[in-house]
Amino acid sequence: MSLISKTQKAPIPFEPEHGTEVAALYPDAPQNIRALINGVAGCSPYLRGLLKREGDWLLSVLAQPPKRVIGDILAAITPQNPHLAKDLRRAKRHIALYTALADLGGMWELEDVTKTLTDFADHAVNMVLINLLTAEFKRGKLPGCVEADLQTACGMVVLAMGKMGAHELNYSSDI
16 A cells, blocks of 8 residues: 555645645646645645655655655665765655655554654664764774674663653654
C-alpha cells in the first residue's frame, strides 16, 4: 500500500489560499493527494514550506510502500558521510513531511506516527554517535577501542527515557 492508495481524508484548510497555491504545484498528483496537500498546506506553515521545498522528492515516493520510503530515508544516513549534518536535516524534513501526510491522510494510526518519529531519532543519534567516535578513534583518543568496535559505538550507549524510550516522540519532541 502506498500513500496514494491509502489516503482517505484531508484536513479542511484554515487558510484556503495557501492550500490552493501549494496544491497547484502538484498538478499531476492524484486527486486524493492534491486534496491532502491543499488541506495540509492551508493549515500548517511548516508543512507548507516543506511541500514547496520537497515536492520533487515527495512525488518520487508517493507510489512506494511506506516501509520502503522510511527505510530509504534512514539508509541514506550513514556515519561515514562527510555531509552528515546536511543529510540529517534533509532526512528530518522528509520524515516530517511523509509522516504528517500519512497521519493527516488517515493512513497511519498514532502508534505508527510516534514509532516512525522515534525510529528516526534513534537512528540519527546512533549515526552521529558513531561518526563522532570515529573521529576520536582516528585521533587516538579512545584507548582500548579497536576499529571494529566503532560499529557498536565502542560500547557507549545513549539511554532513552520518557517519550523516546517509550517510542512516543511527537512532532515537537526534542532530544
